[in-house]
Structures are given as structure tokens and as C-alpha cells.
Amino acid sequence: MPEPLKPAAAKLFGRANWVYVPTVSGFATGTGPTVAEATASSGLDISRILFEGGIEPTQNTNLVEQQRRFADTTVNQFIGQTTYTGGTFVFQFDQQGAAGSDGVKAWETFRLGVSGFFLRRMNVARATNFTAGQFVDVFKVETGPAMPIAQGSGENAEGAASASFALTADPIFKVAIQA
């Protein structure tokens, strides 16, 4: 018997990006963002603005019990409802930063009721340009209010802000960036 297949590791350490973009024109039809949308200055690559926890959307699928028939002695399952869940993200924030400066970019972007999309690109070095043909995951989100907090404590404490995000549509995974 030949050796079982062992695909190469898709390394993500320093090789993943999270990018906020205000709109993805092809989302409703299941296509990925255009290069222009992924790289527009109206978007924000928050990969090095987010603190370590990053952004962690989750998925949960209920496993439900089937109705037991009268004479059954075992009970089986159905796949039930799937819920996509947002979460909380923590980003750098400079309370003294001037309006429009780098230190407040995320703060001024993520306000209550802001809707848009998070793009996740994995297994590409973080400083690599977004190009057509790369795959990304696309999450449609709405953000809640941001609150200033301290990230860390004592000697390594930094100014930060925390905000929640909701997933407002089914995400689409592994879609190619359009030219």
C-alpha cells in the first residue's frame, strides 16, 4: 500500500489577513470581491490593528434527534439549524490621536451600525498584494458600538477598543478575488 496522502501544511503564522471593506458587489450572487474592492482606501486591512485574538466568527450546527418510531429501539439524528455567530474584536486605539490619523483609523471606521464585510485571506504572506485568483472568505457584518479599553495590564498595557460584530448573512467561503 502506498503512503497515505499528506498535504503540505497551510501555515498561517504571519500569513493571514483580515480586511474590512464597505461593500462587495458580487456577494449576493456568491462571487468574491474585486481587486478594487479588496484594496480600496475605503477599506482597512486590520491584520496589524487587531490584537492577538483577532476576529473569530463561529458556526454551530444543531444535531437533533429523529422522532422514535413505535417499535424502534434506537434513535438517530438529523442535521438541524446552523447558526453563524460573530463575536467581539479588540483593536488598537489612540485616544489622543488626531482625526483621520492612523491611531484612530479603526475607531473611526467601526461605529454603531456600520455594515460591511470582513475578508479573510489565509496562507498568503500578510504583505502580499491582493490579486485576482487568490481565495478569501467573505463575512457580511454589522458592528456594534466600540468602547475604549486597556489591552494588557501594567507594563505592556496599550490603548485599545472593543467592539462586537454580528454576521448578518451566511458567509461565503473560498471564493476567488475577481479581476
Added chain:
Amino acid sequence: MPAKSSAPVPDEYGRLRVLDEDTGHTLTIHAEALPHGRFKVLDEPASDLSGDPLSPVHHESPVEPTTSGQQAETSKEKAHA
């Protein structure tokens, strides 16, 4: 005579309707996000009657969507088998 301010005035929900000059899309943004993009402020409503931001109007749909993406480097994976 006081100087006339040219700063755009957000609507009652703090939003502006803008043209994103990088993508050609028309969208609603929070006024504080204005410095963070190549936006041209439009003299149009930014929110609907219920107070929600108006949906984006896309410049154009992607032409000939790409679904295939990158090709796997099969020789690379074989090397690790």
C-alpha cells in the same frame, strides 16, 4: 462676514452618502470614516425613513466571475507525500 464652512453635513444619524472613487460604488458611511477613503460626498440621502443606512449602489457587477482561482501545485504536495 463669517467664513463659510465647506465641511460636509451628516444627516441626523451621523451618516453621509458618498461615491467611493476607488471602486465607483455609491455607499453610506459614518461621517467619521470620511478621512479614511477616497470619498466624494454626494448631496443625496444617506439613510432611509426608518433610520437605516441606504444600501450601496454598485458601479457594475463583476464581469465574467472567476471561480477557479489559483491552481494547486501538485508537484509540491507530492514532494511532501
